[in-house]
Amino acid sequence: KAGVTQTPRYLIKTRGQQVTLSCSPISGHRSVSWYQQTPGQGLQFLFEYFSETQRNKGNFPGRFSGRQFSNSRSEMNVSTLELGDSALYLCASCEDSLSDTQYFGPGTRLTVL
Amino acid sequence: SQQGEEDPQALSIQEGENATMNCSYKTSINNLQWYRQNSGRGLVHLILIRSNEREKHSGRLRVTLDTSKKSSSLLITASRAADTASYFCATDERLTGGGNKLTFGTGTQLKVEL
Numbered sequence: 001k002a003g004v005t006q007t008p009r010y011l012i013k014t015r016g017q018q019v020t021l022s023c024s025p026i027s028g029h030r031s032v033s034w035y036q037q038t039p040g041q042g043l044q045f046l047f048e049y050f051s052e053t054q055r056n057k058g059n060f061p062g063r064f065s066g067r068q069f070s071n072s073r074s075e076m077n078v079s080t081l082e083l084g085d086s087a088l089y090l091c092a093s094c095e096d097s098l099s100d101t102q103y104f105g106p107g108t109r110l111t112v113l
Numbered sequence: 114s115q116q117g118e119e120d121p122q123a124l125s126i127q128e129g130e131n132a133t134m135n136c137s138y139k140t141s142i143n144n145l146q147w148y149r150q151n152s153g154r155g156l157v158h159l160i161l162i163r164s165n166e167r168e169k170h171s172g173r174l175r176v177t178l179d180t181s182k183k184s185s186s187l188l189i190t191a192s193r194a195a196d197t198a199s200y201f202c203a204t205d206e207r208l209t210g211g212g213n214k215l216t217f218g219t220g221t222q223l224k225v226e227l
Contacts, residue, residue, distance in 0.1 A: 043217035
């Protein structure tokens with residue numbers, strides 16, 4: 001099976017803009033989670049979607065949002081970008097709520113200028 | 114927030130030597146997983162050890178878990194230059210809404226020199 005894919009791989013935006021990142025999970029995987037990785041805060045959980053519903057959310061401001069489509073593909077959106085949003089955004093998928101192993105994509109490197 | 118602290122933060126060894134990384138965590142866990150990351154790329158899943166297991170092997174990897182001490186260790190035997198990467202432990206917490214959330218440690222940067 002193909003792995004988790006994320007697009008775009010690199011993105012440069014300016015403060016105040018918004019951005020949408022996309023994630024395609026492994027075929028058959030219904031759960032998609034998003035993580036943010038920065039040098040200062042490390043890897044942090046953003047949110048998790050299952051069957052088009054956000055089931056869990058991390059401690060991030062409302063500027064960070066996401067959605068999941070019927071084919072399990074997911075998008076996350078960050079509005080009113082701040083310099084501190086510069087990070088590697090990682091998407092992970094797993095089969096269902098009983099699965100423990102999450103498989104990660106290559107990430108989207110977002111730079112906010 | 115970071116659940117785990119990893120020790121050491123950085124480790125440099127010669128090819129063929131063993132590398133040991135330690136992870137400590139704070140709360141009760143469902144399982145603990147180890148991931149590898151090469152140069153800011155995606156995370157590669159290495160091994161999962163459940164809370165009722167004490168030791169697990171996978172190829173050159175050996176993981177131990179001590180739930181009484183809330184700690185885990187990852188041993189890479191006969192290291193290779195290709196093992197150069199950052200290694201993260203992650204605790205898996207089952208959430209009331211269903212699903213799991215991984216809480217990552219701070220990571221150990223391993224450099225294997227020829």
